[in-house]
Amino acid sequence: MPEASTPDFHGAFCSALAGRPESLGPWLPAAGGDGLSVYRNTILKGAIDVLAAAYGTVARVVGEDWLRAAAADYVRERPPTRPSMLDYGADFPEWLAAFPPARDTPYLGGVALLDRLWNRAYFAADAEAITASAVTRLSPDELGATTARLNPSAGLAAFDQTIASLWLAQRREGDFRGFELQAQPEYALVVRVGGDVELHRLGPGGYGFLRACEAGETLLRAAERALDAEPQADLEALVALCIQVGAFSALVSASDQGSPE
């Protein structure tokens, strides 16, 4: 099994890619600088292309060149680990939020987070959304003890500025020149039903409600969270919205919860 005496070509090649071409000496006595550059650049381009595609709204806010240059720094710090790169760059939003050159645009991390939730929803498992009529068969006690499972594509975000509106303005209008960010909280649910990924703005009550559902709390507890966050929350409107946009994929009653799926 072990190729004991064979020199480690693969290690030497990685070392050469990292800037030490002399590592390849035994295999590349002549200069091979141009060829190595092709491999090095192709590897970077492949990873940057993935990020540029996944963070399209960020690219339109800062410009494609800026995003690709920032992505190059990210790729060097956190290279891909797996051949399927559909999920590569999942932590790019937090990295970008802490990226010193983005210091003057503190909303970029939030815009990136919404792009990330969009992408995650796009590739998430398909699920049927529950219908309200399925729920009305339950008694009040049963309903209170029931948990609502979020659609696998659902993602939640909270901002202290109107970043969801900025993102939506960009996506809907394709133009955000003159957009004025307001210093007021915004909450977002990103979810896909069928082929459509949509962003829905929520109030603090709706956000608290869905976060509690996401954490596996009962509907009763989730409703309490909603009212804690927003005493005037309209539960009827909230539930109607959640069902209408397909936020829930299953209701699990207390008696079902002991059994693993």
Place this chain on the structure above:
Amino acid sequence: MNPQATAGLGLKPQHYPEALASEAAGLWVEAHPENYMCAGGPRLAWLEAIRERRPISLHGVGLSLASDEDPDPSHLAALGRLADRFQPFLVSEHLAWSQRGGVYRPDLLPFPRTRAALDRIAANVGRMQDALGRQVLIENPALYLPLEGHDFGEVDFLRELTRRTGCGLLLDVNNVYVSANNLGFSAESYIDSVPGALVGEVHLAGHAPDDGGSSLLIDTHGRPVAPAVWALYERLLRRIGPRPTLIERDDDIPGFADLMSERDRADRLMADVRSPKGQTVHA
């Protein structure tokens, strides 16, 4: 050796609706399985819809068969699930590596074609075929470095790999042209020396001169197939006959109709070598 000896297209998301609607006779499509390794969503739904009307080929770019590490079992399992679901008429991978030490390098990296490398790659191809329960095709890569320390020429290495594992070959004519330019060998001699019976698929793609000014040709897949590559393809067809042939385009992707016209050209060339008229031309 293959019922689908017609020309196909690399499937790109921007062309999903047209690929689904196309009425072109014999059209098949090829997808990179890595781009479909998701739990659900539109991309898989499109591939499924297209699969109902067209044969599909799965062309892997990430299994890293020439690595000094074993293929990632989870990646192989994901490939197996896609193959089960979409029942591809061809499955292929590259004679290259990209995974090492927990890092995936999205490129097809070279290696010295030693006896030890042959042992390792044959074992990996065997693992792949065992996992999928079928024969796979292995593609010759585009090369950029004049490495030393080979025990085999590329064609000999590939022939030996097929002998040991029962795999077939995916002959990328553009890669032969690019490598021949970059490493200084004769593309014609290479094409003439490939055992025809082993070739299960042919790839055609565009390349470009190096934007950095070196004398290298770059396998960009960002342009139409070059005239010299078409000429090599015809040379190959005249010798071995028609094979499933793919037009690959992964960058600067034009409209569907533009790609279809390249695809139709490959189809016509195959028809020419099938017909007596085509044969007399070169008699």
Place this chain on the structure above:
Amino acid sequence: MSTKSLIAASLISAFAMAGAAQAADDMMKKPVTAAQMKGMEKCYGVAKAHENDCKAGPGTTCAGTSKTDYQGSAWSLVKKGTCASIKTPDGMGSLTPKSA
């Protein structure tokens, strides 16, 4: 009634109302099927320009030896993006190029 009971009662009412509203067009939302192309086309239909890029990810595209795009911190040299026109509560947003 306790607060909990009140909340539970209003939850029931909420679901009942939602159920009644939905009964009118009680369409089950199903997983994506081949027939549901409308939503998928949006990805590359008219909304394409403003949607996320639905690119399939890298194929087998090689890059040349030119250093454009790949040099460390090239961002510090590129132009400010259009974000400069977004007003923030703290003033105009900008991407200040910081020279190394």
